[in-house]
Amino acid sequence: MTDTPLPVQALIVVDVQKDGVTGDRAVPSADVLLDRTAGLLARARGAGAVVVHLQNDGDPGAGDEPYTPGWALHLPVEEGPTEVVIRKTWDDGFKDTSLGAVLTEAGVESLAVCGVMSEMCVQATARTALELGYRVVLPYDAHATHDVPAAPGISEAVPAAAVSRVAAWAISADADVTTAATDVRFAAPGGA
Known part of the structure; x- marks a missing residue:
């Protein structure tokens, strides 16, 4: 990690929906996640970077079932030429969506990923971005998840912060996961 990290050309905001960041189903420290993501x-x-909001379409009865209150994106979207919402049904934001095409058409070569859940949709999307050749920044304080319950006779409960850290660590050989959200810099595609 350098003192002045290279800028990235896109921000992928993964599943920052009401169900995961408000109420009794919110991830721990949702307020911190929302603050970092808003920044x-x-x-x-x-900076004119590409912004993609991924929105998960949950199964019927799930907290993020389409068109229910929990499905709504929590942070305001400014849709336009460089900001879009892409709905998805898989953990991986690239699978069966237009995400790859949006990034390719914009000329994006590097991106930052933030959102929920660290070990599921955030990690799956970041991992595919790496496989596709993007430079990926995963700010350690801009993704979150829930505690993993204890497995009687196997392990104690795993706190959410540890789960997020392990999820990032699993891809740390290829992605920059040491950057704080406040250290991430952006540039328009073609400008970095």
Whole structure:
């Protein structure tokens, strides 16, 4: 990690939906996640970077079932030429979506990923981005998840912060996961 990290050209905001960040189903420290994500959004927009909001379409009865209150994106979207919402049904934001095409058409070569859940949709999307050749930044304080319950006779409960750390560690050989959200810099595609 350098003192002045290279800027990234896109921000992927993964599943920051009401169900995961408000109420009794919110991830621990949802307020911190929302603050960090809002800061990333402001800087990405200000730099002309591409912003993609991934929105999960949950199964019937799930907290993120389409068109229910929990399905709604929590942070404001400024849809336009460089900001879009892409709905998905898989953990991986690239699978069966237009995400790859959006990034390719914009000329994106590097991106930051934030959101929920660290060990599921955030990690799956970041891993595929790496496999596709993107430079990936995963700010350690801009993704979150829930505690993993204890497995009687096997292990104690695993706190959410540890789960997030392990999820990031699993891809740390290929992605920059040491950067704080406030250290992520952005540039318009073609400008970095």
